[in-house]
Amino acid sequence: MTRVPVGPPVAVVGTPGDRRVTLFAAALRRHGLPEPHVIAWRDVLGGADTGATRAPRVPVPAVIPASSGNQGPSGFPGFPGFPGFPEGALVRVESPGEDAAADALLRGPGDPTRVGGGATWHARFVRALEAVRDAVGRTPGARLANDVGEIAVMFDKRLCHARLAAAGVPVPPALPGPVGGYAGLRAAMREAGWARVFVKPAHGSSASGVVALQARGPRIKATTSVELGPAGTLHNSLRVRSYEREADVAAIVDALAPDGLHVERWFPKASVGGRVFDLRVVVIGGRPTHAVARTSHVPMTNLHLGGRRGDLAAVRALLGEPGWVRAMDVCAAAAACFPGSPAVGVDLMLGAGRWEPAVAEVNAFGDLLPGLTGLPGGGAEGLDTYEAQVELLLGAARTAGHR
Template identity: 65%
Template sequence: MTRFAVIATPGDRRAALFAAACRSCGLPEPRVVAWTDVLRGADIPLDPGDLLRIDSPGEDPEADALLRGPGAATRVGGGARWYRTFTAALGRIGAAVPAAGARLAGDVDDIAVMFDKRRSHARMLAAGVPVPPALPPVDGYAALRDAMADAGERRVFVKPAHGSSASGVVALQTGAGGRIRAVTSAARTPGGLHNSLRVRTYGTEAEVAALVDALAPDGLHVERWVPKAAIGGRVFDLRLVVIGGEATHAVVRTSRHPMTNLHLGGARGDLDAVRRALGQNGWDQALDVCARAAACFPGSPMVGVDLLVMQGMRRFAVCEVNAFGDLLPRLTGLPGGSAEGLDTYTAQVRAVLTGAARA
């Protein structure tokens, strides 16, 4: 019988939901291996035949300190160190699993690429997946403004290369007469930048320059701010979960500001209304774009895809891919699909058991 082991944070909601999915499929309780143990270099307890799932380190302050050094968990920054530590751990996991006679449910190299926005954007662009145009690499505010001028861009998204959950993301727009406006969840404090649950606006060049220069040492990915479609008076995008090559789950994220993340005040929208607005051909195209994006990571049985629907409802662009983008509690699969009636975790377990996804 298949038995899962999971690298996760014990007691974390993700681990609990995945364990429930295993039980619902008649599988033994998965063995949970703590990320903190892995990050400290401990051996990974595996038995021959185990199927190892790598999940998010989550919001565990201890794991966060091991990944990017001591400090407040709310701080923005440290992404470069986080990424070095994380990918080193992925390398150790990738070597330990076959040595134990176990198998990986997800490719460690795919995960590493998905956690680098520059590399994932380049991979999808090379495969012909529609993505927002990216600007050349920049190392600070002055270089950013030069790159924007060279590209003729007045509206861009500035993203930490290794960030997640919109941490440090800046929606920047400039105008005539030196006008500038930056929208972000990063709060400037005497102790540096910290994440806030409230989106704020900076409106002077000195503030914006200080913000971008503080983010730049960890690496930046800058891309065109494409105009999102709106429905019900709110802009929206889509998070789609692709399992075994099929877009199985979808949620609409709406907002009155540029970031649609639900923890930043975004709200779930009406998926049926979006489907009606797109029409069947448009909806099919949206699913196809997401499947093509996930296909760029062929060793990953699950990919979370953030899809921009542009004004006019006729064009799409993938703005993010997520290695751990399946935390969508109480959301069941799309009607008529292989995951209809199933949550994202149960759908993944069943896909493995039926051979729809290959480790």
């Protein structure tokens, strides 16, 4: 029997061929829905007046401002090639990652492996999100699947941390105010009485530029994936390394500081099987539906940096059912801070000793967990993260159809 497509046409602003787009399209097909209309980020960004050739440092908006009213016929300021969205479309915004051309338009030209340029990237990304929102608003019947203002907040670690803390979600303490460089960082650490911190670029992702710093008197150690070049250039590396010369650590922090830093007190993570771990928990429609344990011998557990998927059942058994429920409730509370985002990825840490939870990050595009099906009792058993989101989409469409 032929399945009749149910629900609105779907458009995706993303990178054609990117795994996220491919997996989401496959989930639509499995539900009998047509292929999504894919609008490439490079096309969205290519005509914008971003000053990409100059790559200036620009202030970071805390929220997406209202439309200025200067849009052209397509609804995008300076986007004459943008084809527009289908009428009645549900528009999903995906990551602009995995596209060197989009990265160059966001950060400015240069080696894609370089670390830095986050403030420029974020400001241009916010402007592009605003343009997408305005174009959707000008398309009859179209609506956004995810709130672009919330995406902008999740891509600023300072704003995200503040929102979580204000809502009572447990997060590690953070240094207040801007950190101007290495000297200012060390002074702030002494004032706070902290010997160990995580230094995070305010707009980084995938642990790019993150430094786990330990400083006791003259002894210092910085663990990071940053490769410090001979001319002081910083590049991402797939190998986590340690620096113990203060001059090297100072050079890294001073190079990162102009783009904005978020500094948290080091949260000692629990370990299992001799490896520290944290959890990536995907919350869909307000419910934690998927989770993976990420383990490592170093402070960064990212899988692309040598982290490995751990035994989630073993973690759950060690926590016990009350501890597991508490952990999932914290993830749901973090996601509730972003009610316009139907799916987010929460990075949850569990403290060594008492296993107290703390949220490290909330990721707007944290659902890329290929092949992982839903948690028992989570409402997405047998479904991957994208299939679960399509189920949510269809349920919302059916509800709207009965109004």
